[in-house]
Amino acid sequence: MSRRKTDEEYSKTRAYRFFKWLKGEKDYTPSETKMDMSLLIPIADASTTVERMQDKQIAKERAYDEHSNRLLKFFNRMYRIVAVMFCIIFGALLIYNVSYLPKVGAVDRPTNNEVPARYIEKGIEETGAVNIVTGMILDYRAFDTFGESNVLFVATITVLILLRINKDRSRLSPVLSEDDPGAGDSIYEPKDDLILQTVAKFLVPIIMVFGIYVILNGHLSPGGGFSGGAVIGAGLILYVNAFGFEKTEEFFTEKTYKWISFGALTTYCLCKAYSFFCGANHLDSHIPLGTPGAILSSGLILILNICVGMVVACTMYTFYVMFRKGDF
Amino acid sequence: MTILQIILLIFLLVCAVSVSITRDLLNAILIYMSFSLIMSIIWVTLESPDLAITEAAVGAGVTSVLFFVTLKKIHAINIEKGTRELKDADINTEEEDGLDEQA
Amino acid sequence: MGSNLSVNYTEVIAMILFVTGFANLLLQKNLIKKIIGFNIMDSSIYLFLAVKGYITGRTVPIVVDNVTSVEAYINPIPAGLVLTGIVVSVSVSALMLSLTIRLYRRYQTLNLDEISTRLKREGM
Numbered sequence: 001m002s003r004r005k006t007d008e009e010y011s012k013t014r015a016y017r018f019f020k021w022l023k024g025e026k027d028y029t030p031s032e033t034k035m036d037m038s039l040l041i042p043i044a045d046a047s048t049t050v051e052r053m054q055d056k057q058i059a060k061e062r063a064y065d066e067h068s069n070r071l072l073k074f075f076n077r078m079y080r081i082v083a084v085m086f087c088i089i090f091g092a093l094l095i096y097n098v099s100y101l102p103k104v105g106a107v108d109r110p111t112n113n114e115v116p117a118r119y120i121e122k123g124i125e126e127t128g129a130v131n132i133v134t135g136m137i138l139d140y141r142a143f144d145t146f147g148e149s150n151v152l153f154v155a156t157i158t159v160l161i162l163l164r165i166n167k168d169r170s171r172l173s174p175v176l177s178e179d180d181p182g183a184g185d186s187i188y189e190p191k192d193d194l195i196l197q198t199v200a201k202f203l204v205p206i207i208m209v210f211g212i213y214v215i216l217n218g219h220l221s222p223g224g225g226f227s228g229g230a231v232i233g234a235g236l237i238l239y240v241n242a243f244g245f246e247k248t249e250e251f252f253t254e255k256t257y258k259w260i261s262f263g264a265l266t267t268y269c270l271c272k273a274y275s276f277f278c279g280a281n282h283l284d285s286h287i288p289l290g291t292p293g294a295i296l297s298s299g300l301i302l303i304l305n306i307c308v309g310m311v312v313a314c315t316m317y318t319f320y321v322m323f324r325k326g327d328f
Numbered sequence: 329m330t331i332l333q334i335i336l337l338i339f340l341l342v343c344a345v346s347v348s349i350t351r352d353l354l355n356a357i358l359i360y361m362s363f364s365l366i367m368s369i370i371w372v373t374l375e376s377p378d379l380a381i382t383e384a385a386v387g388a389g390v391t392s393v394l395f396f397v398t399l400k401k402i403h404a405i406n407i408e409k410g411t412r413e414l415k416d417a418d419i420n421t422e423e424e425d426g427l428d429e430q431a
Numbered sequence: 432m433g434s435n436l437s438v439n440y441t442e443v444i445a446m447i448l449f450v451t452g453f454a455n456l457l458l459q460k461n462l463i464k465k466i467i468g469f470n471i472m473d474s475s476i477y478l479f480l481a482v483k484g485y486i487t488g489r490t491v492p493i494v495v496d497n498v499t500s501v502e503a504y505i506n507p508i509p510a511g512l513v514l515t516g517i518v519v520s521v522s523v524s525a526l527m528l529s530l531t532i533r534l535y536r537r538y539q540t541l542n543l544d545e546i547s548t549r550l551k552r553e554g555m
Contacts, residue, residue, distance in 0.1 A: 155522035222377035
């Protein structure tokens with residue numbers, strides 16, 4: 001009963017066939033199964049390789065075409081329905097949560113703890129700035145502003161990489177060349193429009209003076225580096241639109257942009273490194289704070305405002321010129 | 329003040345919904361520009377004038393100008409023979425005659 | 432539902448705007464409309480953040496007549512955070528738009544479904 005079977009006897013049992021089927025080996029003996037004999041002849045032929053490749057290409061194209069693939073159509077419809085339902089449930093959850101938050105405008109919120117109390121009470125005697133928000137972002141939390149200026153700089157460099165048209169064909173470069181079919185947009189230079197030029201002659205000096213005023217008065221009234229820089233950038237964009245690229249290149253070239261950005265960011269870094277060094281070693285930074293209310297007050301905040309304003313103005317102008325022309 | 333705030337917020341909501349509904353790209357960008365402007369007025373009612381100046385200069389100024397220039401680069405604004413036709417950029421644009429006219 | 436629903440109407444509108452912008456991002460086929468939806472989401476989050484510093488009855492945090500008591504001004508910290516955010520949002524928008532221009536030059540369409548189908552066909 002427990003004698004081991006020979007190989008011949010074992011190959012005729014059902015257990016052998018079952019395990020062979022489980023392993024996935026094909027049955028090539030036609031007598032054991034009821035297979036068709038004609039399928040055993042192979043179809044390899046050299047002349048039909050091209051046909052097979054074409055069939056493969058057609059099948060691949062049809063697989064991604066929506067009209068002939070029911071699974072794709074089903075997926076697209078289900079995606080839309082599930083997306084709408086998800087948005088509705090998400091919105092309901094958020095509104096439910098908002099209704100449990102503390103009341104808007106109440107005094108006893110958790111955000112009104114001792115930190116804003118310190119900033120408001122000691123703000124003017126420690127920083128010298130009348131505008132508490134500017135004094136906060138350029139003195140108490142100056143590193144956040146530094147990081148944000150760096151973000152602007154990095155964004156400008158990335159836009160330069162993506163959209164710059166390289167006129168030098170001798171080097172291999174990943175940027176666009178002038179043979180690219182959309183690259184030659186410098187033919188869309190602004191034409192000489194009379195209304196635009198007359199209005200621009202009147203408005204651009206006013207915009208520039210207003211921008212400089214907002215930057216310089218950042219610590220006395222609402223405004224600061226970001227707003228003033230954006231206003232100056234907008235004034236430069238109007239100038240370029242009205243008078244063309246040739247006139248603007250007389251005073252704003254690539255070198256100007258490089259030196260302004262580099263100079264402004266380095267000045268900011270050096271000023272704040274000095275403050276950091278003095279504060280960490282409990283030294284006294286001998287920078288006079290002046291009387292609050294005058295322009296030449298509040299120590300280093302004026303210089304930092306000017307640096308940030310210049311970086312923001314150059315960034316806005318560079319975005320516009322890269323989009324429009326592809327080169328400075 | 330509360331009534332003014334509620335009216336401005338409802339206007340904001342109407343702007344945001346109508347941006348998704350319009351088929352015309354230029355209309356969508358103009359509505360987004362007015363969205364930014366109303367946002368700037370809401371910052372004033374919430375007692376932060378720094379944010380108001382920055383949002384007005386940056387949102388309703390530079391961002392919208394960049395959107396317009398992008399539309400021009402992808403040839404979705406067409407100027408031909410005095411009328412202005414705007415394309416919905418789902419369709420591939422074919423206005424080579426518009427380009428030749430400007431050249 | 433909590434009890435502060437009618438008092439927090441600004442935050443409720445900010446959340447509805449966020450979901451609208453998010454639905455734009457998911458469901459629209461045109462790339463430019465997706466970018467506009469992204470910007471709407473950004474703005475709604477700034478609104479939500481800045482309304483956390485608002486206290487009724489108090490005024491702008493600019494020192495007037497040397498009054499430096501805490502009870503006269505609103506909380507200045509959320510305004511400082513949002514100021515940085517607004518400028519970062521414009522640089523993100525500019526980056527997305529320049530990527531859109533490059534995509535259009537390569538594929539001549541702004542429909543994201545078509546672009547991803549062609550990418551799959553090319554075998555990427």
